[in-house]
Amino acid sequence: MKALIIDDEPLARSIVKEYLQSHPQIELMQECGDGFEGVKAIQQHQPDIIFLDIQMPKINGFEMLELIDNPPATIFTTAFDEYAIKAFESHAVDYLLKPFSKERFDKAIQKWMSQNNVVVQKNNTQSLLETVSQSPMQSQRIVVKIAGKIKIIPVEEIQYLEASDDYVKIHTKEGSFLKNKTMSHFEQSLDANLFARTHRSYMVNIQQITRIEPYEKEGYVVILKSGAQVPVSKTGYVKLKQVLGL
Amino acid sequence: MTNSPNKKFKLVFASWWFAWALMHYSVVLNFGATNLQAFADSFISNILLAGCCLLIINNMRYYVPRQEKYWYVLVISFGLACIWLIITRVLLWSFFKSDGSYLAMVSNSSTVRYGVAFLMLGCMATMCLLFFTQKEQKEMDGRKVEAEKLAKEAELFKLRQQLQPHFLFNSLNSISALVSSQPEQARKMIHQLSDFLRGTLKKEENQLVNLDEELQYLELYLDIEKVRFGHRLSTIIECEDECKTMKLPPLLLQPVVENAIKFGLYDTTDDITISISAKSINNYLEVVVTNPFDPETSSPKKGTGFGLSSVQRRLYLLFARNDLVETKAENNLFITSVKIPQVN
Numbered sequence: 154m155k156a157l158i159i160d161d162e163p164l165a166r167s168i169v170k171e172y173l174q175s176h177p178q179i180e181l182m183q184e185c186g187d188g189f190e191g192v193k194a195i196q197q198h199q200p201d202i203i204f205l206d207i208q209m210p211k212i213n214g215f216e217m218l219e220l221i222d223n224p225p226a227t228i229f230t231t232a233f234d235e236y237a238i239k240a241f242e243s244h245a246v247d248y249l250l251k252p253f254s255k256e257r258f259d260k261a262i263q264k265w266m267s268q269n270n271v272v273v274q275k276n277n278t279q280s281l282l283e284t285v286s287q288s289p290m291q292s293q294r295i296v297v298k299i300a301g302k303i304k305i306i307p308v309e310e311i312q313y314l315e316a317s318d319d320y321v322k323i324h325t326k327e328g329s330f331l332k333n334k335t336m337s338h339f340e341q342s343l344d345a346n347l348f349a350r351t352h353r354s355y356m357v358n359i360q361q362i363t364r365i366e367p368y369e370k371e372g373y374v375v376i377l378k379s380g381a382q383v384p385v386s387k388t389g390y391v392k393l394k395q396v397l398g399l
Numbered sequence: 400m401t402n403s404p405n406k407k408f409k410l411v412f413a414s415w416w417f418a419w420a421l422m423h424y425s426v427v428l429n430f431g432a433t434n435l436q437a438f439a440d441s442f443i444s445n446i447l448l449a450g451c452c453l454l455i456i457n458n459m460r461y462y463v464p465r466q467e468k469y470w471y472v473l474v475i476s477f478g479l480a481c482i483w484l485i486i487t488r489v490l491l492w493s494f495f496k497s498d499g500s501y502l503a504m505v506s507n508s509s510t511v512r513y514g515v516a517f518l519m520l521g522c523m524a525t526m527c528l529l530f531f532t533q534k535e536q537k538e539m540d541g542r543k544v545e546a547e548k549l550a551k552e553a554e555l556f557k558l559r560q561q562l563q564p565h566f567l568f569n570s571l572n573s574i575s576a577l578v579s580s581q582p583e584q585a586r587k588m589i590h591q592l593s594d595f596l597r598g599t600l601k602k603e604e605n606q607l608v609n610l611d612e613e614l615q616y617l618e619l620y621l622d623i624e625k626v627r628f629g630h631r632l633s634t635i636i637e638c639e640d641e642c643k644t645m646k647l648p649p650l651l652l653q654p655v656v657e658n659a660i661k662f663g664l665y666d667t668t669d670d671i672t673i674s675i676s677a678k679s680i681n682n683y684l685e686v687v688v689t690n691p692f693d694p695e696t697s698s699p700k701k702g703t704g705f706g707l708s709s710v711q712r713r714l715y716l717l718f719a720r721n722d723l724v725e726t727k728a729e730n731n732l733f734i735t736s737v738k739i740p741q742v743n
Contacts, residue, residue, distance in 0.1 A: 161628075161665075161668075162569065162572075162573065162627050162628060163628075163629050164572070164573040164576040164577065164626070164627060164629075165569070165572055165573070165576065167576050167580065168572065168575060168576035171576070171579060171580075186668065187668050189668075208565065208665065210665060210666050210667050210668050210693075211666065211667075211668065211693065211695070232564070232565050232568035232569045232572065233564040233565050233568050234565075250568070251568050251569060251571070251572035251575075252568065252571045252572040252574070252575040253572075305695060
């Protein structure tokens with residue numbers, strides 16, 4: 154079985170490496186010092202399990218997992234993160250609190266081995282990501298992958314969101330990016346004082362709005378600073394007025 | 400109405416009623432009453448009215464209405480004036496039963512008497528209300544100042560005590576990793592971490608410390624981070640000789656350096672240098688901390704988050720100035736400068 158360690162501290166990686174020595178069936182493929190390396194290494198090695206730190210430079214552990222289409226089984230290693238720990242507990246993905254003992258590490262490995270139902274593991278990881286994406290820590294920015302590169306979009310730079318098949322198109326002044334999420338996901342995770350769902354397929358950053366104009370029968374359209382026009386449905390208009398305090 | 404100006408108040412109160420009684424006396428005389436009648440009329444009316452006023456004062460001394468205070472004033476003056484009018488009339492009637500024309504005059508002037516009494520009582524009640532409300536407000540303000548003083552002390556204590564659990568647990572994890580591979584290094588780090596923790600605990604808040612003591616402490620912190628992040632972190636600490644004995648509040652710079660580490664080290668992947676330099680400028684100690692940051696992931700505006708606002712708050716509490724912390728971003732370098740006034 155193949156494993157990866159992703160942690161920005163060399164010593165933290167070395168302790169996992171040391172503990173892994175007593176599990177000869179697990180082969181350590183690579184150690185990664187940040188999330189970017191992690192994404193590449195996961196694509197390259199297709200590991201069965203990763204040991205993932207949460208607080209890392211540039212993109213954190215959760216953001217990294219979001220960028221991977223089929224995230225592998227994950228054991229989180231973290232020092233202290235109240236919110237994340239709550240999320241772990243409710244979603245049964247195992248986690249190791251630093252500093253952790255060899256016994257605790259072995260137990261986590263055992264748990265993973267016995268729980269060999271890949272589907273359950275995947276669902277756990279997905280629901281975990283869904284939960285943490287709504288934490289204040291995660292709702293400040295969105296990480297997307299574009300042409301093999303990773304792009305970090307601060308939420309205030311988003312102009313509007315548009316549903317596009319199974320994806321959501323994030324429009325910014327630098328262009329638009331696709332994210333493999335639903336509109337209702339963004340409606341939940343983005344700050345409701347900053348974004349209004351104006352339409353079944355549209356969500357708009359209210360700070361980008363310059364004016365609202367009537368459009369055809371009973372409809373409206375918002376004009377953004379960039380000149381873009383975003384449709385507003387009848388119920389969306391009510392919501393928009395609420396957010397704008399009209 | 401309070402104890403100390405009590406005498407003065409009594410005197411003013413008495414003179415006021417005396418003057419008012421004289422006026423009353425002359426008005427009644429003008430309406431054709433005899434001397435005795437005018438005197439009795441004025442005496443009875445005004446003594447009773449003064450009594451009513453004292454009643455209001457006493458009442459308000461123990462109970463100041465909080466809600467509907469203006470209705471309270473209206474109702475109390477209305478009611479007391481009614482009672483007053485009835486008693487005065489009963490008394491005057493019983494004294495001068497035989498003089499029909501005088502009694503008719505008393506009867507006819509009832510409205511005027513009532514109006515005057517109502518106004519007097521109303522004014523008295525309003526004055527009392529204002530006076531006692533203000534007094535209560537003053538006491539409340541005093542308490543507030545006291546509470547703020549206590550809160551300030553507590554806050555200073557808390558700000559200083561803010562230990563970073565992240566740092567602590569990660570350091571312990573590093574030690575755990577070192578134990579098997581480099582036991583000597585592990586032992587050294589235990590000592591460093593102990594000295595660092597001791598440093599956060601022992602210092603007296605109000606005792607200013609020398610800069611070189613504070614710098615030694617920061618170096619300890621940076622050394623621990625160097626063990627954690629190995630080759631990635633290098634530091635430059637510059638301090639002019641004359642600065643070494645300059646004074647600053649203990650652990651003031653700690654959050655500034657923590658901030659530099661957070662954005663400079665935790666959030667970047669390259670090798671980085673954090674520099675701390677101290678200078679003496681016109682009776683100020685100026686400490687400048689420089690760290691690189693990644694403009695892609697963190698904007699320097701956000702970087703002034705909690706760490707630096709606590710420094711600013713502390714300096715404000717100590718020196719009552721808000722302009723002692725400055726930050727700027729230049730070519731991916733984040734520069735924080737802290738000025739500490741030197742008080743001799």
